[in-house]
Amino acid sequence: MNGTPGLDRPDHRGRTGLDQAGRDLTGNPDVKILDVELLATAWHVLRRTTFDYRHRDGRWTTEQRETYDRGDGATILLYDRERRTVLLTRQFRYPVYVNGHPDGMLVEAAAGLLDDDDPARAIRREAAEELGVTVGELQHVFGVWMSPGSVTERLHFYAAPYTAADRTGPGGGVAEEGEDIEAVELDFDEALRQTTDGRIADAKTVMLLQWAALHGPFRQNADMY
Incomplete structure (x- = not known):
């Protein structure tokens, strides 16, 4: 079957588009989301997000964070x-x-x-x-x-x-x-x-x-x- 589970075809829990979380965030002008990668979907979801971050002194740096999403x-x-x-x-x-x-x-x-x-x-x-x-x-x-x-x-x-x-x-x-x-x-x-x-x-x-x-x-x- 073509496609990647959890992205463009359902994973074993029927989920797609799992790489979209966070891409539309606009609440903090000092954070600009650049990319979201899906690392694992064995049960819960592990993502790596790349974003630009403006520090208190005005500097912009590019950061990466891994987040584990198991729901609330x-x-x-x-x-x-x-x-x-x-x-x-x-x-x-x-x-x-x-x-x-x-x-x-x-x-x-x-x-x-x-x-x-x-x-x-x-x-x-x-x-x-x-x-x-x-x-x-x-x-x-x-x-x-x-x-x-x-x-x-x-x-x-x-x-x-x-x-x-x-x-x-x-x-x-x-x-x-x-x-x-x-x-x-x-x-x-x-x-x-x-x-x-x-x-x-x-x-x-x-x-x-x-x-x-x-x-x-x-x-x-x-x-x-």
Whole structure:
């Protein structure tokens, strides 16, 4: 078949024109996009973009940046204010395992990619799949670019209360996608302590727990830490 997958013919996810991202950007007059090269589309998309950049002293230089585009995502902290607990996940993460984590089993807030859903719908889906929880009222906490030097993903943070009655499904993730996720219910104060000794070392989870202590459902005890 003629053509390049992801460019002028569909790749295995049905995508074309993947080299067009960023070519029409006009919001910053100090940045002029010159070229976008598609480096990989095995699942997500790796691009190399060449652009002219005007520095603060007026100099123009030609720069190149590689960006990894995996789409945007959402995450949620589920909390039980009365019992002072939070419901998290534990799963194997190869990237942390290969970069120094003892066993790669990371404790995290439930999360996932949007996959063309709006963030609220996506995080309800992820909470049901990973933890078996039917989420009621959602609170949007903030939206953050987690690794702006190379990854395009913006992560939408949510919080929501839960009770035992809300745990309506088995959780565990989607087996067909290779997910093997354990639900971990922790006392909130213990979870917060674990962010200081390395047992919880996932950025989004640390951020949500600190938000809960400083501004969220457990803020009355923030002075303890």
